[in-house]
Amino acid sequence: MRIVKLWITVLSTCVFLLGNASASLPKLQEEGEPKASTDLGAKVFEENCAGCHEGGENIIDEKKSLKKEALLENGFESPQDVQQIVISGKSIMPSFEEILTQEEILAVAEYVWTQAENDWR
Ligand code: HEC
Numbered sequence: 001m002r003i004v005k006l007w008i009t010v011l012s013t014c015v016f017l018l019g020n021a022s023a024s025l026p027k028l029q030e031e032g033e034p035k036a037s038t039d040l041g042a043k044v045f046e047e048n049c050a051g052c053h054e055g056g057e058n059i060i061d062e063k064k065s066l067k068k069e070a071l072l073e074n075g076f077e078s079p080q081d082v083q084q085i086v087i088s089g090k091s092i093m094p095s096f097e098e099i100l101t102q103e104e105i106l107a108v109a110e111y112v113w114t115q116a117e118n119d120w121r
Helices: 002-048 050-056 068-073 079-088 102-117
Strands: none
Touching: 002 050, 002 102, 050 102, 068 102, 079 102
């Protein structure tokens, strides 16, 4: 009988731990959400923008960099303005409207803005 009791204790401990683990999973994901969009923005930037804008620079026209001062000087005052140029393109910069999803455009615009505010460090 003692063995049976022991097993019941072991099993209920397992059930308790399992229940706890799965209950805490959705919560972890919720907390991770803002970071997930930053990660997406960083990935989109590396794959689509870094060729011309590595480290927030502009290899074609250095005055049109993605540094905060340059952005403000050139009339980009919010992530929405960055989103706009990504959608429409400008001179040599291509339009990404057909290349990226809306979610990716939003994420990369927010990423550029955050990086500019942190001086691309
Ligand atoms: C082929 C090179 C190229 C690629 C790729 C490119 N850009 Fe550009 N980008 C430019 C050029 C050139 C300009 C300057 C356009 C102008 O005003 O004449 C520019 C301007 C900008 C500006 C405005 C900067 C300022 O200070 O005026 C932003 C913001 C920007 N790009 C973001 C992006 C993002 C985000 C991506 C990726 C989704 C991207 N660019 C991809 C070449 C590129």
